[in-house]
Amino acid sequence: WLALPSFLLAIYSAVIYLLMTPAEMESFIQGIMYQKSGYEPYPRLVRLQILREHLFKVLFSVQVILSVYFGFRLIDKYNKKVKTFYSNLGGKDLTPMKWAVAALLLASMVSVLANSIGKSYFITHPQLLFIPFTIYSVCIFFSAYVSYMQRFTIEHFTKNVNEYELSRVFTVKKPVAHYYIPGMDNLKSLRDRLIYLLEKIEIFKNPELKISDVSLLLKTNRTYVSKVVNEELNTNFCDLVNSYRVNYAEELLCSPEQANSLSIAEIAEMSGFSSESSFYRVFKNKKGISPGIYKQHRCNVLAVNG
Numbered sequence: 001w002l003a004l005p006s007f008l009l010a011i012y013s014a015v016i017y018l019l020m021t022p023a024e025m026e027s028f029i030q031g032i033m034y035q036k037s038g039y040e041p042y043p044r045l046v047r048l049q050i051l052r053e054h055l056f057k058v059l060f061s062v063q064v065i066l067s068v069y070f071g072f073r074l075i076d077k078y079n080k081k082v083k084t085f086y087s088n089l090g091g092k093d094l095t096p097m098k099w100a101v102a103a104l105l106l107a108s109m110v111s112v113l114a115n116s117i118g119k120s121y122f123i124t125h126p127q128l129l130f131i132p133f134t135i136y137s138v139c140i141f142f143s144a145y146v147s148y149m150q151r152f153t154i155e156h157f158t159k160n161v162n163e164y165e166l167s168r169v170f171t172v173k174k175p176v177a178h179y180y181i182p183g184m185d186n187l188k189s190l191r192d193r194l195i196y197l198l199e200k201i202e203i204f205k206n207p208e209l210k211i212s213d214v215s216l217l218l219k220t221n222r223t224y225v226s227k228v229v230n231e232e233l234n235t236n237f238c239d240l241v242n243s244y245r246v247n248y249a250e251e252l253l254c255s256p257e258q259a260n261s262l263s264i265a266e267i268a269e270m271s272g273f274s275s276e277s278s279f280y281r282v283f284k285n286k287k288g289i290s291p292g293i294y295k296q297h298r299c300n301v302l303a304v305n306g
Contacts, residue, residue: 009052013049013102014053016048016052017049027039028042057112061112075098079093081157082238083238083239084226084230086211087206087242088154088207091151091152092157096149096150097144097150101143104139106139110136111136113132146285160212161212164222184196190224191228198240204248205248205270205272209241211237214237242286243286245271245273248270249270249273253295264276264291
């Protein structure tokens with residue numbers, strides 16, 4: 001529906017253009033576009049073209065604002081779904097695309113500003129055309145570069161969800177061997193069994209852990225697992241698993257033997273993080289300090305106490 005006003009305005013513009021005589025066309029080009037004098041008063045069709053220009057500027061500005069608004073909303077909605085499905089985001093969220101959208105917004109603002117100034121001004125001051133041209137080009141390049149670097153897309157996410165749904169269909173139609181997990185037989189609630197998997201079985205150490213994997217282990221639907229995580233544990237799947245990973249990494253960093261023998265990259269891998277960079281980001285977000293500084297601080301404390 002966002003494209004409908006532009007489509008109607010395009011039809012309006014085409015009809016006016018076809019109805020204009022050569023004299024009216026010259027009056028519009030020379031008098032309006034190049035702002036030359038001697039063409040007033042303007043004929044009715046020229047005045048309608050002037051109205052079309054004003055409508056275009058307003059419509060363009062409104063559409064840009066609405067596109068950015070709905071674009072940000074869709075990105076947030078997608079990121080929320082990703083956090084309920086994957087334990088390791090690892091470039092799977094679309095947050096960088098917000099910068100791409102913001103760059104397009106800036107390019108649109110520069111375009112509107114340059115159009116408002118008018119062609120005649122840039123004809124008499126051609127050197128100033130470099131400013132909007134450079135800003136516009138940089139914004140477009142930046143937006144294209146960010147989009148290119150976004151390797152994981154909605155298509156990949158949809159594929160993973162569909163694979164899970166397909167596995168459920170085959171599981172229902174044809175019985176498959178279930179995982180036997182010792183110690184879970186006496187646990188009745190889904191919440192307790194989920195916590196057991198995280199604390200005792202330490203499934204968080206799997207860097208590719210997905211909520212679909214957990215639902216298969218618990219022999220239930222991922223919707224129920226997601227509901228427990230969101231409503232009973234007051235978090236999302238990604239943050240829940242990462243909290244266990246950070247706590248485990250903290251134990252390794254606090255252990256004199258492990259801290260001295262293991263590198264940060266090794267601790268990240270043992271804790272279930274897909275990369276060292278994601279480990280740094282999540283650990284600092286949870287603890288307010290980077291794992292490297294945390295490790296150094298622990299070493300200093302142990303040296304003083306030792």
